[in-house]
Amino acid sequence: MIELAVNARGVGKTFPTKDGDVVALTEVELTVEAGEFVSLIGPSGCGKSTLLRLIADLDPASTGTLEIFGKPASQARVDQDYGIAFQQAGLLPWRTVAGNIALPLELHGMAKPARAARVAELAELVGLTEFVDRYPDQLSGGMQQRVAIARALAEQPRLLLMDEPFGALDEMTREYLQGELTRIAAETGAAVVFVTHSIPEAVFLSDRVVVMSPRPGRITEILSTGLDDIRDEALRESPEYFERVTAVREALHGIPVERANER
Numbered sequence: 001m002i003e004l005a006v007n008a009r010g011v012g013k014t015f016p017t018k019d020g021d022v023v024a025l026t027e028v029e030l031t032v033e034a035g036e037f038v039s040l041i042g043p044s045g046c047g048k049s050t051l052l053r054l055i056a057d058l059d060p061a062s063t064g065t066l067e068i069f070g071k072p073a074s075q076a077r078v079d080q081d082y083g084i085a086f087q088q089a090g091l092l093p094w095r096t097v098a099g100n101i102a103l104p105l106e107l108h109g110m111a112k113p114a115r116a117a118r119v120a121e122l123a124e125l126v127g128l129t130e131f132v133d134r135y136p137d138q139l140s141g142g143m144q145q146r147v148a149i150a151r152a153l154a155e156q157p158r159l160l161l162m163d164e165p166f167g168a169l170d171e172m173t174r175e176y177l178q179g180e181l182t183r184i185a186a187e188t189g190a191a192v193v194f195v196t197h198s199i200p201e202a203v204f205l206s207d208r209v210v211v212m213s214p215r216p217g218r219i220t221e222i223l224s225t226g227l228d229d230i231r232d233e234a235l236r237e238s239p240e241y242f243e244r245v246t247a248v249r250e251a252l253h254g255i256p257v258e259r260a261n262e263r
């Protein structure tokens with residue numbers, strides 16, 4: 001039987017506000033298989049971050065059921081089944097790269113020698129071995145984001161939740177880190193749920209792209225990219241890649257792009 005990293009059934013989220021209820025998400029049906037890379041894409045306010053926050057148990061769902069590796073999200077949180085990385089790297093400025101990566105290991109009481117070994121392994125995984133003694137303000141934005149990814153992976157989570165982690169980076173760094181992330185996901189075997197505004201980014205990274213629409217946020221389409229496992233620079237220039245980018249763009253617009261331009 002296929003193991004599911006995420007299993008969302010009829011999930012909805014309503015925020016009560018002083019001006020009335022905001023229905024952020026409704027009737028979300030989504031499964032993510034172990035080891036699968038799934039992106040969430042959609043216009044601003046469609047509930048991408050909300051869905052990620054529900055999966056991470058940072059907020060409770062208002063309706064439906066949500067299981068992470070067959071457990072309630074709250075249990076998965078206790079069991080540290082997932083790691084999280086956000087748009088802002090969120091590093092502690094007074095700690096070195098090694099200190100930041102080690103933080104979750106320290107909090108959970110890993111002994112010092114084991115911790116040092118794991119930090120070295122993670123620094124190598126994200127290509128920062130030579131920078132472990134630097135402080136965050138001595139790093140580029142892309143390097144800071146790599147530290148955040150290493151920290152999220154510290155406890156070998158089987159699921160990585162990422163909310164626009166490359167959103168604040170320049171295009172070249174972004175493309176470089178996309179390649180790195182696909183390699184890291186393959187090496188660790190972790191499933192990834194990745195929030196993005198970028199259609200090419202979603203296609204390049206993903207096995208499946210989940211297209212969402214706002215008011216109230218819901219899934220309108222799920223597209224399999226059907227691309228093979230090798231995600232390199234050649235892929236970005238291939239006809240299959242352009243085809244998938246067009247398909248996702250059309251799904252976002254709800255109609256074929258040519259016709260949308262005619263209106």
Ligand SMILES: Nc1ncnc2c1ncn2[C@@H]1O[C@H](COP(=O)(O)OP(=O)(O)OP(=O)(O)O)[C@@H](O)[C@H]1O
Nearest residue numbers: 015017022023024043044045046047048049050051
């Ligand atoms: N704590 C909250 N209280 C009230 N409304 C909220 C709260 N959090 C989110 N919302 C609303 O829920 C909807 C979905 O927000 P969410 O941040 O999930 O969208 P998003 O797709 O991630 O947007 P963006 O792409 O701009 O980051 C929005 O209308 C937002 O205003």
